[in-house]
Amino acid sequence: MDGFEFNKVAMAVLLVGVGTLGTSILANDFIYKAAKPAKPGFEVAVQEAPSAAPAAAAAPAKPIAEVMASANAANGQAVFRQCQACHNAAKGGPNGAGPNLYGVVNRPHAGSPGFNYSAAMKGKSSDPWTFEALFAFLASPRTAVPGTTMSFAGIRSEQQRADLLAWLAQQADTPVELPR
Template identity: 50%
Template sequence: MDSFELNKILGAILGTCLILLVTSFTADAIFTPKMPAKPGFEIAVKEEASAGKEAAAAAPAEPIEKLLQTASVEKGQAAAKKCQACHTFAKGDKNGVGPNLYGVVGDHKGEGRGFNFSAAMKGKGGTWTYDDLNAFITNPKGFVPGTAMGFAGIQKDSERADVIAYLRTLSDNPVPLPTASK
């Protein structure tokens, strides 16, 4: 092999290296990553209200009395299936993670039912009125700060009214429906 052949081989190797080097510089210039000012991703989280009255201030948009006039017990029974993960509904059933809800409308808050309620629920006092159930199902932690119930709540007014109408039927003596003011 003469020197001319050797020069062609070395020229081809050097030319290939030069092309690779230029391609690398060009790719770095085109595809340079933009580093964020703060590392990581921002996760959008619904802000919880401060404490006490501000948390309970997230009142439902429409009065429950009006919503209950058009509520569907059948739809409420279907919507209450998500509650069955923790609650039972039949008379005499054992408690689950949460108390049995048979006869809950008009019953005392945080008492009886053979269930160990959280201190926050025991301290709430009073009876479960339609307004209280509506507020609690909307935002359990807002209505009873410190409750052990981990459910986020039902935001849709009509669905909440359907569930409350269904809970009303779970009683030997259902509490009469409130009359709508308008």
């Protein structure tokens, strides 16, 4: 193939490309005028899935004194193993991913010194950690304190929560008496 034949082929390819581009611009800008949306993108309607633990399940079905009557602190220490990945309950122990829980019963929310709490938890800092509040929080942290950064799903069993609370009540300079 000589130079003249090559130029003819190159010119044909170039003209096809320019013709295609020109037709596309002409069609998009003049023939088919597409209205520009006020807000770019698509809105996807999403129906919120029901939560695994409903808010009503967080509160005990019976009074807290009745729930705590069968609590066993020795079993609570075993339940605390779930918490040890993030929390410590030793006096003077360090904060981990979560605050130290020594003396947590009746301590204010966001009350562990030196721990950087979420804004949601700081917003409840005037409220004490009562047995009722801890019981609800342990059932579903995100339901009890919306916006908390604690990623724990919760403890479903009321008995396990009561056992854990009985054990946590003992982890203080002056152990907290269980509600009767």
